[in-house]
Amino acid sequence: MSAIETAVEFDGVRTLDPHALRPIFARTGRLHLPDVFQPRTAEAIGRALAGETRWRRSMNPGGRGLDLSQQELADLAPEKRRALEALTLQGARQGFQYAFDTWRISDAVEAGRRSGDLLEAVFDRLNGRAFLDFVAAMTGEPRVAYCDAQATRYRPGDFLTAHDDHADGKQRLFAYVLNFTPQWRADWGGLLLFHDQDGHVAEGFTPAFNALNIFRVPQLHSVSLVAPYAGRERLSITGWVRAR
Structure with a gap:
């Protein structure tokens, strides 16, 4: 086990009683859990995300998922880029x-393109027994088997x-978001907004x-538009907890 892998531990999660959380999760099907890593670990992950170049x-x-590299985006003719944004x-x-912006961590790892960085260590910990067993116990879901992961960056205008x-066919049981931007303001x-059947924001x-x-x-949800005056980038690692 590398020093990077050893440093990435869900210390906060290990102090929680998943069985005590189960009835809370059962009421709405969602939970916010603070302080899941040691502060220095979370800060290191945040720096890794802020310095990410991929x-x-x-x-x-048009309903067609599209991921463009920074170079591909730069190579687009201005009129094509404007048309893409308008669409x-x-x-x-x-x-x-x-x-x-995204970097699909699990896709790269599963394709054999490991670089040995901190983001991959987070992915490995998400797929460790400690985290998977915690989720299974907290939710009462015995099929929990795997987490995929992508890094995301939302800047002003993103949504x-x-x-x-x-x-x-994806076997998605739960979605998760790990947040790594310090001092984010709600305005x-x-x-992360959850919508009720009447079109209101439930939480x-x-x-x-x-x-x-x-x-x-x-569960119906969205990520609200990042304001043009936002003082930071919204950095996270997100994905789905899945059955096999």
Whole structure:
């Protein structure tokens, strides 16, 4: 086990009683858990995300998921880039759409492209027995088997419109978000919002530093638009807890 892997431990999670949390989770199918890592570990992960250079621009123009590297984005002719952005905004008005930066950690690892960095160590810990058993005990779900993971970066103007995360054949049980931006303000946007059947916001979580948000799938939710005056980038590691 490397020094990086040893340093990444869910210390805060290990102090929690998952059985005590189970009835709380059962009421709404979601929980916000603060301080899941030691502060120095969370700060190191935040620095790794802030210094990440492999970001790809992720959008869904015309209902077709698209990840563009920074070079591919820079190579687009200005008129093509404007058309892509316009199509993305049009889609957001009418239904499901998103615009943010991503680095798909689990995809790279599973394709044999490990680099030995801290983000991969987080992915490995998410798939360790300690975390998976905690989620299974907290939710009462015996099928918990695997977590995928992607790093995400939301900057001013980025968003994720309402959806419920259901995907045929993906075996998604729960979604999770680990947040690593210090001192985020609620009025900067980037909030994880849960929608009720009447179209109201039933609950919202600020992307608090070193916190884990976890919720049952399917569940209607969105990430609100990051305001143009936001003072930081919204950095997180997110994904789904899945059955096999």
